[in-house]
Amino acid sequence: PPSAPRRTRPVALGAAAALVVPLTLSFSRGAWIATACAGGMVLLLAGLRLAARTLTVLLAAGVVLVGGAGVGTEMIGERLASITQVAGSPDQSVTDRYAMWAAAGGMWREHPATGVGLKGFPHHRDGHASLALSSGSDTAGAGVAFHREPLLSPHNMYLLILSEQGLVGLTLAAGSWSALLVCGLVRLSRLRASARTRPAGHGRRPAGRS
Template identity: 65%
Template structure:
């Protein structure tokens, strides 16, 4: 590390002190495409070509981030990923390649290969390589909070003015700028921002200004409102699980205090002000009623889960091929599966949206990629999550300065792992899954304690 001489006191030898790291955006410009990747998913979801997957502004930004990363590796000869990090991040590519080659129509599976490589291999690797230190991590995580706040404000406005997506005959469901065709979009980004803000409030960086902790706490509590008004049961469950994990890793006293604050906030917002109380209560109660009197969406989900299992039993090793679920769905689904879900509101006319996935990422991988793909993908994600938790525990015992980054990484990775039980990739927020994996992998696999994390 570069050093500067300080003026010695009389009679004492000269000594050196570390020079502060250079700041400013001149040294952090590689983060710009990552920030664009985080902030652009809410823009209109672009164009499609040749029947391939739609390409949005955030996808283009993520491609630029990958190219910037490749350029820096080639021309600046920057250190690539360690062997362990390259193995963990690259392992899913094995399953993707096998599922593409063994598909009945490899050409039709090729767009899926490109998409899966983008989200689960290239973008996470680019995030790991472009983040130089904890400050860069905090900038990207802060962008998640900004996106969540903007979408949360839009979502609450939709509920209050009755301009949201259709829900129980009323246009009150908060969907942000994503619209009813991507009903989970706003809930996803709000959950990301809530968890990041909560982590900053629980473990504020030592060098942060005094206002950051109260601001982060207010943001986290405020984002509970649009999250509740999204009426997304799977996101509620995933957020609760991630918060519990994060709180457990901060210590018992702080965990109990934070839980009390969150409980009081829920009572005041829902019980006191009556914000969506009846609808939220009914939606929450339906979580425990899915085996007795499930609604149409739950019945369809069960049918698609069963279809995914049937596809896997037919081709257990390599699955039916990437993007193969829609083509094989009708041959394996029960007659009770409806033709699609109804969407309307938030500026969109009524339309029927086809059910093209099982809404469970693990079952989607199992059906399309078989045991080879599931082992590779889940093995990679499990390694990232377990390594992130282990490193956070170790950093906490050593009083590490970047505990906030570790808490953000663990919370987001936990949320993603749980939410994939009820959702899969699709829509403009898909690329954010790659950013989340990258943030978690940076903390878990790149030895951030040696990367200037004060």
């Protein structure tokens, strides 16, 4: 906002630039999509011209880093390409996710009110999942030996709540989020009303005084 300190913008831009590296190296398709949607919405709200300039700079930086310098070209390209293959030829991670979503839905249909209980998804997973589900997720990285990570959740918070806590848990969660949203909107409306009724010179230091 115009009233923000001048150092806020460069600090925010620096923090955003620094977070691009871990975001990219996370190889999380969901995080990439969510960040792109949120950033695009913020840019559109800020104005079409600013959005166009920012997107142009980001595209140019991406071309230089990935195309010119070759930073993670192959791995990042494969991960990006897999986003469009979730329906036609999904990889094993996508297949596992679909299977766990179906398993969570099956648990909820059997226990619609209260679910299978907290931390109960792993114990009931195999009884509701299809044969396409693998035994675990292959994990390896710098300083970490290859091992299989157990699949303990459906990778979907809403389905996890629904399968383990049923409609009761989902209603409580949605109710708490709605309450926070209402409180935020009420506070925002009060601040806007206060700003409209405040005199034009209120809060400004008179000229000539130190």
